[in-house]
Amino acid sequence: MAGRLKILLQAAAVVVVALLLALLGWKVVHTDEGRALGAEVNSGKRPAAPAFTLPRLGSDDEISLASFQGKVVVLNFWASWCGPCKDEAPLLEAAWKRYRDRGLVVLGVDAQDFDVDAQRFVDRTGITYPIVRDKHGSTLGRYGVTGFPETWFVDREGRLVGEHVAGPITEEQLERNILLALGTAP
Amino acid sequence: MILRVFASLALALAFALPAAASNQHPTLAELEREVICPTCHTTLELSSAPIADRMRAFIRQRIAAGDTKNEIKAKLVSQFGESVLAAPPKSGFNLLAWLLPLVGIGVGGAALGVLAFRWSRKRADPAPAGLSANGRSLLDPELERRVDEELARFDR
Numbered sequence A: 001m002a003g004r005l006k007i008l009l010q011a012a013a014v015v016v017v018a019l020l021l022a023l024l025g026w027k028v029v030h031t032d033e034g035r036a037l038g039a040e041v042n043s044g045k046r047p048a049a050p051a052f053t054l055p056r057l058g059s060d061d062e063i064s065l066a067s068f069q070g071k072v073v074v075l076n077f078w079a080s081w082c083g084p085c086k087d088e089a090p091l092l093e094a095a096w097k098r099y100r101d102r103g104l105v106v107l108g109v110d111a112q113d114f115d116v117d118a119q120r121f122v123d124r125t126g127i128t129y130p131i132v133r134d135k136h137g138s139t140l141g142r143y144g145v146t147g148f149p150e151t152w153f154v155d156r157e158g159r160l161v162g163e164h165v166a167g168p169i170t171e172e173q174l175e176r177n178i179l180l181a182l183g184t185a186p
Numbered sequence B: 001m002i003l004r005v006f007a008s009l010a011l012a013l014a015f016a017l018p019a020a021a022s023n024q025h026p027t028l029a030e031l032e033r034e035v036i037c038p039t040c041h042t043t044l045e046l047s048s049a050p051i052a053d054r055m056r057a058f059i060r061q062r063i064a065a066g067d068t069k070n071e072i073k074a075k076l077v078s079q080f081g082e083s084v085l086a087a088p089p090k091s092g093f094n095l096l097a098w099l100l101p102l103v104g105i106g107v108g109g110a111a112l113g114v115l116a117f118r119w120s121r122k123r124a125d126p127a128p129a130g131l132s133a134n135g136r137s138l139l140d141p142e143l144e145r146r147v148d149e150e151l152a153r154f155d156r
Helices: A002-042 A082-104 A116-125 A138-142 A171-182 B001-022 B028-034 B050-064 B068-079 B092-124 B139-156
Strands: A054-055 A062-064 A072-078 A105-110 A130-135 A152-155 A160-165
Touching: A002 A138, A002 A160, A054 A130, A062 B028, A072 A082, A072 A171, A082 A105, A082 A116, A082 A171, A105 A138, A105 A171, A116 A130, A130 A138, A160 A171, A171 B028, B001 B068, B028 B050, B028 B068, B050 B068
Parallel strands: A072 A105, A105 A130
Antiparallel strands: A054 A062, A072 A152, A152 A160
Protein backbone atom coordinates (compact mmCIF):
# COMPACT_ATOMS: atom_id res chain seq x y z
CA MET A 1 0.00 0.00 0.00
CA ALA A 2 2.82 2.40 0.97
CA GLY A 3 4.64 1.42 -2.22
CA ARG A 4 1.59 2.20 -4.33
CA LEU A 5 1.12 5.55 -2.60
CA LYS A 6 4.76 6.38 -3.19
CA ILE A 7 4.47 5.58 -6.91
CA LEU A 8 1.28 7.62 -7.12
CA LEU A 9 2.96 10.62 -5.51
CA GLN A 10 5.99 10.30 -7.76
CA ALA A 11 3.74 10.11 -10.83
CA ALA A 12 1.82 13.20 -9.67
CA ALA A 13 5.09 15.09 -9.14
CA VAL A 14 6.31 14.13 -12.63
CA VAL A 15 2.99 15.26 -14.17
CA VAL A 16 3.16 18.62 -12.35
CA VAL A 17 6.77 19.21 -13.47
CA ALA A 18 5.88 18.22 -17.07
CA LEU A 19 2.94 20.65 -17.05
CA LEU A 20 5.11 23.48 -15.72
CA LEU A 21 7.75 22.78 -18.38
CA ALA A 22 5.07 22.76 -21.10
CA LEU A 23 3.76 26.10 -19.80
CA LEU A 24 7.28 27.56 -19.77
CA GLY A 25 7.88 26.31 -23.33
CA TRP A 26 4.59 27.79 -24.53
CA LYS A 27 5.43 31.14 -22.93
CA VAL A 28 8.95 31.20 -24.44
CA VAL A 29 7.65 30.32 -27.92
CA HIS A 30 4.90 32.96 -27.77
CA THR A 31 7.22 35.64 -26.37
CA ASP A 32 9.79 35.07 -29.10
CA GLU A 33 7.14 34.92 -31.82
CA GLY A 34 7.01 38.72 -32.14
CA ARG A 35 10.78 39.17 -32.00
CA ALA A 36 11.24 36.53 -34.70
CA LEU A 37 8.68 38.38 -36.82
CA GLY A 38 10.78 41.55 -36.81
CA ALA A 39 13.92 39.65 -37.86
CA GLU A 40 12.00 37.87 -40.65
CA VAL A 41 10.58 41.09 -42.08
CA ASN A 42 13.87 42.93 -41.91
CA SER A 43 15.54 40.04 -43.78
CA GLY A 44 13.06 40.44 -46.66
CA LYS A 45 10.60 37.67 -45.79
CA ARG A 46 6.86 38.31 -45.83
CA PRO A 47 5.28 36.52 -42.86
CA ALA A 48 1.55 36.73 -42.23
CA ALA A 49 0.57 39.63 -39.97
CA PRO A 50 -0.79 38.26 -36.65
CA ALA A 51 -4.59 38.62 -36.68
CA PHE A 52 -6.43 40.64 -34.07
CA THR A 53 -9.82 42.14 -33.31
CA LEU A 54 -9.93 45.10 -30.94
CA PRO A 55 -12.49 47.71 -29.86
CA ARG A 56 -12.38 51.07 -31.55
CA LEU A 57 -11.30 53.94 -29.29
CA GLY A 58 -14.33 55.58 -27.68
CA SER A 59 -16.78 53.05 -29.09
CA ASP A 60 -18.01 49.49 -28.62
CA ASP A 61 -17.47 48.69 -32.29
CA GLU A 62 -14.67 46.30 -33.09
CA ILE A 63 -12.12 46.44 -35.86
CA SER A 64 -10.24 43.38 -37.06
CA LEU A 65 -7.09 43.43 -39.13
CA ALA A 66 -8.68 40.87 -41.44
CA SER A 67 -11.37 43.40 -42.38
CA PHE A 68 -8.67 45.36 -44.26
CA GLN A 69 -7.81 42.43 -46.55
CA GLY A 70 -7.17 43.89 -50.01
CA LYS A 71 -5.85 47.15 -48.55
CA VAL A 72 -2.39 48.20 -47.40
CA VAL A 73 -2.26 48.84 -43.66
CA VAL A 74 0.23 51.00 -41.80
CA LEU A 75 0.02 49.55 -38.30
CA ASN A 76 1.23 52.05 -35.73
CA PHE A 77 1.57 51.16 -32.02
CA TRP A 78 1.42 54.19 -29.73
CA ALA A 79 0.47 55.60 -26.35
CA SER A 80 -0.55 59.11 -25.31
CA TRP A 81 2.34 59.52 -22.83
CA CYS A 82 4.91 58.76 -25.56
CA GLY A 83 6.62 61.95 -26.81
CA PRO A 84 7.78 60.68 -30.24
CA CYS A 85 4.24 59.39 -30.90
CA LYS A 86 3.04 63.02 -30.88
CA ASP A 87 5.74 63.96 -33.37
CA GLU A 88 4.96 61.22 -35.88
CA ALA A 89 1.15 61.46 -35.68
CA PRO A 90 0.99 64.34 -38.24
CA LEU A 91 3.17 62.29 -40.65
CA LEU A 92 0.83 59.32 -40.39
CA GLU A 93 -2.23 61.54 -40.79
CA ALA A 94 -0.75 63.13 -43.92
CA ALA A 95 0.11 59.71 -45.41
CA TRP A 96 -3.41 58.45 -44.68
CA LYS A 97 -4.94 61.42 -46.48
CA ARG A 98 -2.52 61.20 -49.41
CA TYR A 99 -2.81 57.45 -50.10
CA ARG A 100 -6.26 56.40 -48.87
CA ASP A 101 -7.68 56.65 -52.40
CA ARG A 102 -5.07 54.11 -53.48
CA GLY A 103 -6.18 51.60 -50.84
CA LEU A 104 -4.11 52.61 -47.81
CA VAL A 105 -5.32 52.54 -44.21
CA VAL A 106 -3.41 53.80 -41.21
CA LEU A 107 -4.49 51.86 -38.12
CA GLY A 108 -3.34 53.09 -34.73
CA VAL A 109 -3.13 50.62 -31.84
CA ASP A 110 -3.17 52.41 -28.50
CA ALA A 111 -1.95 50.36 -25.51
CA GLN A 112 -0.78 50.81 -21.90
CA ASP A 113 -2.88 53.94 -21.68
CA PHE A 114 -6.03 55.48 -20.21
CA ASP A 115 -9.04 55.82 -22.56
CA VAL A 116 -9.44 59.47 -21.66
CA ASP A 117 -5.76 60.24 -22.38
CA ALA A 118 -5.88 58.41 -25.69
CA GLN A 119 -9.00 60.31 -26.73
CA ARG A 120 -7.41 63.63 -25.69
CA PHE A 121 -4.31 62.75 -27.75
CA VAL A 122 -6.49 62.03 -30.81
CA ASP A 123 -8.40 65.30 -30.37
CA ARG A 124 -5.27 67.41 -29.90
CA THR A 125 -3.31 65.90 -32.80
CA GLY A 126 -6.33 65.92 -35.11
CA ILE A 127 -5.96 62.26 -36.09
CA THR A 128 -8.76 61.02 -38.33
CA TYR A 129 -7.49 57.51 -39.11
CA PRO A 130 -9.01 54.60 -37.10
CA ILE A 131 -7.65 53.87 -33.65
CA VAL A 132 -8.17 50.68 -31.65
CA ARG A 133 -7.58 50.20 -27.92
CA ASP A 134 -5.54 47.20 -26.79
CA LYS A 135 -6.30 47.40 -23.08
CA HIS A 136 -4.76 44.03 -22.26
CA GLY A 137 -1.72 44.51 -24.51
CA SER A 138 -2.60 41.27 -26.33
CA THR A 139 -1.06 42.39 -29.63
CA LEU A 140 2.19 43.73 -28.14
CA GLY A 141 3.86 40.37 -27.59
CA ARG A 142 2.68 38.97 -30.92
CA TYR A 143 4.14 41.93 -32.81
CA GLY A 144 7.27 42.05 -30.62
CA VAL A 145 6.50 45.59 -29.50
CA THR A 146 9.03 46.61 -26.84
CA GLY A 147 8.32 50.35 -26.76
CA PHE A 148 6.36 53.11 -28.44
CA PRO A 149 6.08 54.08 -31.21
CA GLU A 150 6.55 51.06 -33.48
CA THR A 151 5.29 50.71 -37.04
CA TRP A 152 4.62 47.73 -39.33
CA PHE A 153 3.46 47.62 -42.94
CA VAL A 154 0.89 45.05 -44.09
CA ASP A 155 0.39 44.38 -47.79
CA ARG A 156 -2.92 43.70 -49.56
CA GLU A 157 -2.60 39.97 -48.83
CA GLY A 158 -2.20 40.47 -45.09
CA ARG A 159 1.57 39.90 -45.01
CA LEU A 160 4.15 42.03 -43.23
CA VAL A 161 6.48 43.75 -45.67
CA GLY A 162 9.17 46.41 -45.79
CA GLU A 163 10.75 47.46 -42.53
CA HIS A 164 9.70 46.97 -38.96
CA VAL A 165 10.33 50.47 -37.61
CA ALA A 166 10.99 50.31 -33.85
CA GLY A 167 11.01 53.95 -32.78
CA PRO A 168 9.82 57.17 -34.40
CA ILE A 169 9.36 56.86 -38.14
CA THR A 170 10.75 59.44 -40.57
CA GLU A 171 8.80 60.83 -43.53
CA GLU A 172 11.22 59.11 -45.91
CA GLN A 173 10.83 55.70 -44.19
CA LEU A 174 7.07 56.06 -44.22
CA GLU A 175 6.93 56.97 -47.92
CA ARG A 176 9.33 54.22 -48.99
CA ASN A 177 7.52 51.47 -47.11
CA ILE A 178 4.05 52.60 -48.18
CA LEU A 179 5.09 52.54 -51.83
CA LEU A 180 6.64 49.10 -51.34
CA ALA A 181 3.48 47.75 -49.72
CA LEU A 182 1.31 49.32 -52.44
CA GLY A 183 3.50 47.59 -54.97
CA THR A 184 4.57 50.82 -56.63
CA ALA A 185 8.09 51.12 -55.23
CA PRO A 186 10.55 52.50 -57.81
CA MET B 1 -14.65 26.67 25.15
CA ILE B 2 -16.52 30.02 25.14
CA LEU B 3 -13.27 31.73 25.96
CA ARG B 4 -11.66 30.16 22.91
CA VAL B 5 -14.48 31.28 20.64
CA PHE B 6 -14.18 34.83 21.95
CA ALA B 7 -10.41 34.78 21.52
CA SER B 8 -10.81 33.61 17.88
CA LEU B 9 -13.38 36.31 17.19
CA ALA B 10 -11.16 38.98 18.73
CA LEU B 11 -8.21 37.79 16.64
CA ALA B 12 -10.32 37.79 13.45
CA LEU B 13 -11.56 41.31 14.24
CA ALA B 14 -8.02 42.50 14.95
CA PHE B 15 -7.07 41.53 11.39
CA ALA B 16 -10.34 42.41 9.68
CA LEU B 17 -10.73 45.97 11.03
CA PRO B 18 -7.45 47.40 9.65
CA ALA B 19 -8.12 45.64 6.32
CA ALA B 20 -11.59 47.18 6.10
CA ALA B 21 -10.23 50.60 7.07
CA SER B 22 -7.47 50.27 4.45
CA ASN B 23 -10.05 49.43 1.78
CA GLN B 24 -12.25 52.32 2.84
CA HIS B 25 -9.47 54.91 3.09
CA PRO B 26 -6.59 53.73 0.91
CA THR B 27 -3.30 55.60 0.66
CA LEU B 28 -1.21 56.17 -2.43
CA ALA B 29 1.70 54.27 -0.87
CA GLU B 30 -0.47 51.16 -0.33
CA LEU B 31 -1.76 51.16 -3.87
CA GLU B 32 1.71 51.78 -5.27
CA ARG B 33 2.71 48.45 -3.75
CA GLU B 34 -0.33 46.64 -5.15
CA VAL B 35 -0.36 47.96 -8.71
CA ILE B 36 2.05 47.08 -11.52
CA CYS B 37 3.42 49.55 -14.06
CA PRO B 38 2.44 48.07 -17.48
CA THR B 39 5.59 49.22 -19.28
CA CYS B 40 8.29 48.17 -16.77
CA HIS B 41 6.42 45.32 -15.00
CA THR B 42 7.48 46.43 -11.53
CA THR B 43 5.23 47.81 -8.81
CA LEU B 44 4.40 51.50 -9.17
CA GLU B 45 6.55 52.39 -6.15
CA LEU B 46 9.64 51.20 -8.06
CA SER B 47 8.75 52.78 -11.38
CA SER B 48 9.48 56.22 -12.74
CA ALA B 49 8.03 55.53 -16.21
CA PRO B 50 5.68 58.18 -17.66
CA ILE B 51 2.68 55.85 -17.44
CA ALA B 52 3.53 55.12 -13.77
CA ASP B 53 3.46 58.88 -13.05
CA ARG B 54 0.12 59.11 -14.82
CA MET B 55 -1.25 56.16 -12.84
CA ARG B 56 -0.10 57.75 -9.56
CA ALA B 57 -1.91 60.96 -10.54
CA PHE B 58 -5.04 58.91 -11.32
CA ILE B 59 -4.86 57.12 -7.96
CA ARG B 60 -4.41 60.43 -6.07
CA GLN B 61 -7.40 61.82 -7.92
CA ARG B 62 -9.59 58.80 -7.09
CA ILE B 63 -8.54 58.82 -3.42
CA ALA B 64 -9.49 62.50 -3.23
CA ALA B 65 -12.83 61.64 -4.84
CA GLY B 66 -13.47 59.14 -2.02
CA ASP B 67 -13.11 55.86 -3.93
CA THR B 68 -12.33 52.69 -1.97
CA LYS B 69 -9.22 50.66 -2.75
CA ASN B 70 -11.28 48.01 -4.53
CA GLU B 71 -13.00 50.64 -6.67
CA ILE B 72 -9.68 52.20 -7.68
CA LYS B 73 -8.25 48.79 -8.54
CA ALA B 74 -11.35 47.92 -10.56
CA LYS B 75 -10.98 51.16 -12.55
CA LEU B 76 -7.31 50.41 -13.24
CA VAL B 77 -8.18 46.85 -14.32
CA SER B 78 -10.80 48.22 -16.72
CA GLN B 79 -8.05 50.30 -18.38
CA PHE B 80 -5.05 47.95 -18.29
CA GLY B 81 -6.42 44.45 -17.67
CA GLU B 82 -5.87 42.22 -14.65
CA SER B 83 -2.11 42.11 -15.19
CA VAL B 84 -2.01 45.58 -13.60
CA LEU B 85 -2.61 43.96 -10.19
CA ALA B 86 0.45 42.75 -8.27
CA ALA B 87 -1.60 39.89 -6.76
CA PRO B 88 -4.45 38.12 -8.57
CA PRO B 89 -7.96 38.90 -7.24
CA LYS B 90 -9.45 36.37 -4.80
CA SER B 91 -12.38 35.48 -7.05
CA GLY B 92 -13.28 33.34 -10.04
CA PHE B 93 -10.51 31.44 -11.81
CA ASN B 94 -7.84 33.56 -10.06
CA LEU B 95 -8.88 32.03 -6.76
CA LEU B 96 -6.91 28.96 -7.90
CA ALA B 97 -3.67 30.95 -7.55
CA TRP B 98 -4.47 31.41 -3.86
CA LEU B 99 -5.91 27.97 -3.16
CA LEU B 100 -3.52 25.69 -5.07
CA PRO B 101 -0.46 26.39 -2.89
CA LEU B 102 -2.57 25.67 0.22
CA VAL B 103 -3.93 22.48 -1.36
CA GLY B 104 -0.36 21.48 -2.31
CA ILE B 105 0.87 22.05 1.23
CA GLY B 106 -2.14 20.14 2.62
CA VAL B 107 -1.70 17.16 0.26
CA GLY B 108 2.08 17.07 0.82
CA GLY B 109 1.62 17.26 4.61
CA ALA B 110 -1.01 14.50 4.57
CA ALA B 111 1.21 12.26 2.41
CA LEU B 112 4.16 12.83 4.73
CA GLY B 113 1.96 12.11 7.75
CA VAL B 114 0.68 8.83 6.27
CA LEU B 115 4.22 7.71 5.35
CA ALA B 116 5.60 8.68 8.77
CA PHE B 117 2.76 6.80 10.46
CA ARG B 118 3.46 3.67 8.40
CA TRP B 119 7.20 3.77 9.04
CA SER B 120 6.76 4.24 12.78
CA ARG B 121 4.21 1.39 12.94
CA LYS B 122 6.57 -0.94 11.13
CA ARG B 123 9.36 -0.23 13.62
CA ALA B 124 7.08 -0.61 16.65
CA ASP B 125 5.77 -3.95 15.29
CA PRO B 126 8.71 -6.40 15.50
CA ALA B 127 8.51 -9.41 13.23
CA PRO B 128 7.38 -12.71 14.90
CA ALA B 129 10.15 -15.21 15.75
CA GLY B 130 11.41 -17.08 12.72
CA LEU B 131 9.99 -14.52 10.34
CA SER B 132 11.73 -11.67 8.63
CA ALA B 133 10.45 -8.06 8.72
CA ASN B 134 8.35 -8.74 5.62
CA GLY B 135 6.62 -11.65 7.37
CA ARG B 136 8.34 -14.40 5.42
CA SER B 137 10.38 -17.26 6.86
CA LEU B 138 14.02 -16.33 7.26
CA LEU B 139 15.04 -19.44 5.35
CA ASP B 140 13.51 -21.28 2.50
CA PRO B 141 11.89 -24.52 3.93
CA GLU B 142 13.98 -26.68 1.63
CA LEU B 143 17.13 -24.86 2.60
CA GLU B 144 16.15 -25.05 6.27
CA ARG B 145 15.69 -28.82 5.96
CA ARG B 146 19.12 -29.17 4.36
CA VAL B 147 20.72 -27.03 7.04
CA ASP B 148 19.11 -29.20 9.74
CA GLU B 149 20.40 -32.36 8.03
CA GLU B 150 23.91 -30.95 7.76
CA LEU B 151 23.87 -29.86 11.40
CA ALA B 152 22.63 -33.31 12.49
CA ARG B 153 25.42 -34.96 10.44
CA PHE B 154 27.96 -32.61 11.97
CA ASP B 155 26.71 -33.46 15.48
CA ARG B 156 27.14 -37.17 14.85
